[in-house]
Amino acid sequence: MSEAQHSRPAPGTVCLQVRDLTVTLADTGAAIVKGVSFELRAGKVFALVGESGSGKSVTSLAAMRLLPDALRISGGSVDVAGQDLFGLSEARMQEVRGRRVAMIFQNAMSALNPVQTVGKQVAETLQLHTRLRGAALRERVVALFREVGIPDPEQRFDFFPHQLSGGQQQRVMIAMALACEPDVLIADEPTTALDVTIQLQVLNLIRELTRSRQLAVLLITHDMGVVKNTADEVAVMYRGELIERASVEDFFQHPQQAYSQRLIDALPDLTQFREAAAEAPLLELQEVKVHFPIRRGLLQRVVDYTRAVDGVSLTIGRGETYALVGESGSGKSTLGRAVLNLEAIAGGQIRFRGEAIEGLGRNAMLPYRKQIQVIFQNPFSSMNPRMTVGDIIAEGMISLGLGLSEEARRERIQALLQRVQLGAEHANRYPHEFSGGQLQRIAIARALAVDPELIICDEPTSALDVSIRAEVLELLAELQREFGVSYLFITHDLSIVPGLAHKVGVMQRGKLVEQGTAEQILTAPAHPYTQELLAAVPRL
Amino acid sequence: MLSRFAALCTRATLLLGAALLPGCSDGPWNNPNPESPPGLLTYQSVMSPLPPKHLDPALSYAADESLFLMQIYEPPMGYHYLKRPYELLPLGVEDFPLISYTNAAGEPVDPDTEAVAFSVYEMTVRADARYQPHPAFALDDQGNPRYRFTDPAAGRQYRQISDFPELGSRPVAANDYAYAIKRLADPFNASPMLGFMAQYIVGMEAFSERLKDIPRDGWVNLDQYRMDGLEVVDERTFRITIKGRYPQFSYWLAMHFFSPIAPEVDRFFHNPGFLDRNLTLDWWPVGSGPFMMVKNDPNSEIVLERNPNFREDYFPTEGAPGDAEQGRLADAGKRLPLIDRAVFRLEKEVLSLWTKFLQGYYDRSGESHGNTNRVFDQAFVVGPDGVELGAELAEHGITVAPDVKPAIYYYGFNMRDPVLGGYSEERRKLRRALQIAFDTEEYLNIFYKGNGIPAQSPIPPGIPGFVEGEAGINPYVYDWVDGAPQRKSIAHAKQLLAEAGYPNGRDARTGEPLKIFIDVQSQAISSTSMNWMDRAFGRIGVQVEYRPADWNRTREKLLTGNTQIFSHGWLADYPDPENFLFLLYGPESPLICQCDGANNASYERPEYDELFRQMRVLPPGTERDALVARMVELYREDAVWLFGYYPKDIYLNNPWVHNNKRHGISKNTLKYVRIDDELRERKREEWNQPVIWPLYAMSALLIALLLPGVIAYRRRLRATARQ
Amino acid sequence: MKPVLLWSDALIFLLVISLALFFWRLRHDPQTRERWAEVFSSRLGMVAFTIIAAYILVALLDSLHFRRALENPESLATQEVFYDNKVSSVFDVLTGGMGDRFERTYSAPFALLSFEKENIKDASGRDIRDFPPLRHAGQHLAHPDERTADILVKSVSALLWGLLLCALVITPQWLLLRGSALPWAASWLTQGVILCAGAWTVSISHHYHILGTDQGGADVLYQSLKGIRTGVLLGTLATLVMLPIAVTLGVMAGYFKGWVDDVVQYLYTTLSSIPGILLIAASVLLFQVYIDLNPDFFAVGMEKADAKFIALCFILGVTSWSTLCRLIRAETLKISQLGYVQAAHAFGVSHSRILGRHVLPNVVHIILITFVLDFSALVLAEAVLSYIGVGVDPSMGSWGNMINGARSELSREPTIWWTLTGAFFFMFILVLAANLFSDLVRDAFDPRTSLRRAEA
């Protein structure tokens, strides 16, 4: 174990210093990261915050000299223990990586080699940098697994990544990073792909290890909640530049930049709720079930069913927003599709304005299609890239036979675009010319085009950056006030519920475990699962 | 690091070389032939392009197949190896058949009278003719056949003939010849000879009818059934009775169809389960000839070995004029065969065949085809002084054996065609114009390297009725100029065309251009030859259209007469003008006989047909020659065929092969071949020294390709993030 | 003169017109424009495209067929016009009768004498055996030694003509496109080289056989050039034929799933499990028989050869649709799960409209990629099929037939290398250009590769 025993740096010493780091595109020379400087200290978590494309990940990769071929380091330096990493030869650099500076990545599932057992992958790091071999090596890996909280580490050693849950995968990544006791840990959005409850556990682990091992951690994230819970120091990155740097306390209390303020504002305010409007029920679900068959055996007979939605009952009133909250795989999206009659239901009833609409045929469903519309999660895939925005919005109007003349249609499209804060001239453009936020506005316009009474919003904001998320949510709320439309809002993120929903339902494994007004659920959750979800929500 | 790598490469190359070299020490690297057993003088040859399909003498009817059959079987009659014109000799029997003539009642009559209804051929088997050693003749202690199974499982361990440990033999009996003829008649065998021979051999048809309905389960002993025209007089004597007079029958007796078949051999191959392992008479011929088959792998080779029981047979002591001078009698009087073993390897690609021949791995360029006409045409040129070899071949000492088969290839007119057919003078002129326009000499020069003789008549050289010199030319197409035939001028052809009503190739009445249609077999024609023909006829303003089709479709067209100009060929079965002139005999037209007749031109001229009927039964002689001459004249007058040529095959022989004279008809010439093994070894060694430097060059190239990679990798490892 | 429209002519022009229309319609689609711009933004892409375009141009010129009128002899009373049986093309005219200058048999490139000795009469009338002079090579030379100088002089003047031609062709392009961001200069350079080479070829071929002659005395260069039409047409038409089948079945299977999918999968698994070459051989034989049985459908031999050619394209298409079908099925499966198809369902858009507006336009890139990828494969396949004996009709010039016919010529001593070289050169250039171009097209249009670039 001699390799592992090197002296830990004293708390607070600078372990990694970045000076004037500049990264440019190899072909055009455009700067992606412009003169960024900061330092990491032992035992402290330094959070680098910014939205997608701000250059925060590039900064971390550049520090490790792991940039893709298209990018080039064109200036600055990175010092680790007095050594300039940029001046080392590639061969020497390989000794630094994993040994002195380790890194964990965003999506553990794809960051782990899918065809190697996790144990071997962790062991490889040790093999590269220490002389451990054989049984001792295995023992060390198992010990690491135990340290990062992987249950049954002996067995898990021989598991492949896909056999582990998302949280466990990220723990393996952490174990791999920590294997050679590096001084510096760079964590690039380590929790983004995880469910909220798991997120919290992983962050706590990182936090703990920072203290116990005196690591200098660079935490890269877009989530202010994570920053607040984990970091000691914060830096905000915007378009390749560090625009603000402060300690966590200072930052949240006195942000210097307007942009920082916007980021902070995006955190939920668990004190303001919308009152449930006691309107007549628009949509009623009774004991709705959606089952997917499981086929097995020689003849592929149906032996069992996956109960994706298992007896859900809920009611949405006119002009009301119902937030359906749950983690991935809980069946919330399936329920949405069932309401749209895109999924056959195995039992129960769906009533729209008192009329049963479940199991209606394609044509019988048509009148209701006008009234129930949908907005999908991924704005990029929900628009046909080969159609202009105008055509996309017009499609529903044409196929649902609104009976508008071409002229009228064009005017309506322009009005809708303006209503969602886009220009009328955008009608002739193609989807790929827009940003995610803009596309989601177009999706809203498309849904509105046929004057629906109910819009099913299937995670409409989860693909968006926080600042844009707020804008879209605001727009939705405005439209509700204006047109009196109801929303079935499907989300995994409890934090956006306040200020949006009148009622909340929490789904777990196909069942609605708890429902009530937003205030009830967020202030006095009854079900343990709800409590767990709530605990993961960052607050100010 | 680099130097270490280079050292490694060198060592690897050396090791590889060391591994390869010992394997190559026993001869040139590129020797494609398997080692032949020591002590056996082996003749290396080739079968090309396809292996034989049938080796049952009753079934086979292809030159490639009789190449093997005629070494293994001995039919009653044969040909003299050297003498020309071809001379018939007794082969399996002691003497020429004794022919007696009878009337309808079976009483002997004078051969020259009208009363002759039957001819009886009596022959006596040679006393020393014995079958090759074969398991079918093996007997157990009780004298019963050793290998006779009732259960398919019993003989399962035998997969080929060499698997049978016990062999036997016996003398050839007269009954074996009778048995063979009965096999021809057995409809189950579907012999190609049945339909034809049944016209002549008495009782064959009835015999065939009778056997049609008998139950078939395994072997049918044909000895139980009687054929009227067959009589086994004693152990060694048998008689065949044929209808009327048919002088050509003796020739047929020289073909493999009439080879003796031992009934016990037939019985042997009908053992249950043998068929499934390809143990059949069709695959393993058993005969009394000079060689026997020891291996038959149609996918790679057929091996013949000397038959130890072969009768006493000697190299002829006299030959045709000039043979002695050319050393062809050097082996006169030697006991045959002169080699111990012959290997025929399958060779489909001509390039390989040619290369291996030049490298000395094949003793001859081919067996049943010289392979020279189209493929090796570069090997030689036919000049004024005969065949001239190319430089490389001459240097190798390769010898040339030309072979003019009794065969003719021709393009015929359909005489019933509304445009080109008919017997009016105008139509004749039209056809003659086309005949003149088709410059056969140039055609042969370009596409056959001059290896063919333009046909002046349907009768090829070497056959009675072929006339050489000025008297032999077709006066409608050729003039005799300066001692050689000269094709008439294009102007003359145009003139004829105009007289026929097509001035400048345009119909005098409508102005429509004359277009002729040629049916060709799609596999047998190249675009270059089509281009050539376009130009040839273009000279007299005639346009050509081709109608290519595969063989089945072409055949159908011929049978239905749905053709204008067609291509065809005929390889004679025996050296008699009758076998050629029947190609123009009216009743042979498919349209008349409603059969697969040979007169595809549907030429019908009563005078010709009458002459043919007379000529057919006449013995050779001046009377017959006169009839033949008149028939040829009629053919020329009516211009029945567009053109024809007698194919000439050139066989090339490596210098160590002797007795290379080709026999146009008989195939049983392998026994005369002599090999100078010592010369062969020496020459092969000499001609096949490998060129080594490319090996080094390739290794160097490989290293040169690797180098930049290694250098770049090292550079990358040394790189820093700063430029 | 009487124009002859062969089926393949009609199809190729149809193809060209429909492609032109297709691009005309897509000209506003910014994504497509962007991708094409990407393809053409590389110099290699420009060069490859220019070469392919030159081949296609030759193929098109060679597809304008006609029959010459025969002059009626004066003696003839009729005024009716009759036509030559031989079909010529505009390309034949442009090459200046290169194909009509036959020799007797083989001759080497730029040779003055035949390759083979012949019995000829010398000046004094004696029979001697020597290499006879060629009929159409170096007739204008007073002495054989002048040949090299003559070729040089003629080359220079031909190149001057070529440069003039270049000026004529390239100047308007330059005026039109000089502001473009695309590397047109590369294309112009290629055009210049092609034009000069063309001018040189046509002018020299009047005096020499540039690539010699083949066994029948036909000009090898001319044959190689005639092979262009066959190659280009086969490469395009075969894919064209299979497109409707593959696209329809693939889209239906991926969109409707269920039993439709089962049936389509069964069909293509069955078809692709048969060894391709056997299927092709059997089908080709079948068509051959059909054509042989119905000779009356075809007025001239060329039409028959053409029918066989179309049949071959058809067969190659039909036997190879399964790959494209499979790709399209998979892509459709993916697309039908995407938000915009789901949204369309939610809007109650009809199946046909979803297929037409949402699915089809989004699988076009697969079709395009398959089209360019298959092109070179088909050109290469033609040679192999000709070897097996199920290729294009022997009367129709093709590289495969040339190679097949010239296989054994290499073993001659001295070697006859020019037939193989001619076929090899023209085939190699086309296939290379097509392969390079298809690489670029795939890089630009394949979402997987473009995704990769976006990440980088």
Next chain:
Amino acid sequence: MFAYIVRRLLYAIPILIGVNLLTFTLFFVVNSPDDMAASQLGDKYVTPEAIANWKQKNGYDKPLFLNSQAAGVGQVTDTIFFDKSVRLFAFDFGRSESGRDITTDVATRMWPSLAVALPTFLVGIGVNICVALMVVMFRGTRLDRGAVFVFVALMSISYLFYIIGGQFLVAKTWRLVPISGFHTEGQVWKFLVLPVLVGVVAGIGAGARWYRTLFLEEANQDYVRTARAKGCSELSILFRHILPNALIPILTGVVVLIPSLFMGSLLIESFFGIPGLGSYMLDAINSQDFAIVRSMVFIGSILYIVGLLLTDISYTWADPRVRLS
């Protein structure tokens, strides 16, 4: 897994029936049984009786698909199609039109095919992977672009030229190996060197280019970045991370070919005179021997289906994420 294999094999039956029906139809649109008889009997003295005899002897004297004379099921079963197909499913290929037992022929000719195809296949994959790995190591550099151009140029050359060129240079001009041929007595390898070399060289262009794409795709995956962040060297990334992962798509393309190695290569075998199944097929096409063509199609289809099955099974081996059910 077992259930999966059985199910796949059951699914093969309708495919094989379809294949058989198709070949049968194709062949008999071209040829009538009379044609077959005529071409087998040769070109002289072919009488209608001989044709009838031949048809009876070889079982072609029944209707093709539907026997209207027979009763009940016999309408379908008493036909040439049924007779010939049922036997195929029992792997009884019967006799070729020339009378040889096809099963025996196939069994003997399979090995020479394999002797050429297997080394070509293995050496080819090995060489292609090595070349591709080397090129991938230098992705984005001029070396990479140059190599890709060379690959494209190599694959733009017709296979025929490789063969003709190889024979001309190596065998004819340099006399290093026999130009063609095959026999099992003695040094078999000397016949295999050239065909294998030609096969490998001809395959480098397409193969290495394809593998390069696969490797590049993997090289851009996240786990490669992880490995690099661990401090793996470029070589160990290539061999320990990229290669095992790229094996998965390689397997799809490659394993399906393994069974068809038995079928050999049409061109190589006929040029090099290898008595394998490839040349067997070519001869059968040329001589229109239906029995052989039909059997080979059948065998080919079975091998293809087995190949698909093997591909699936090899997936489970290469990719732990895949399980068959």
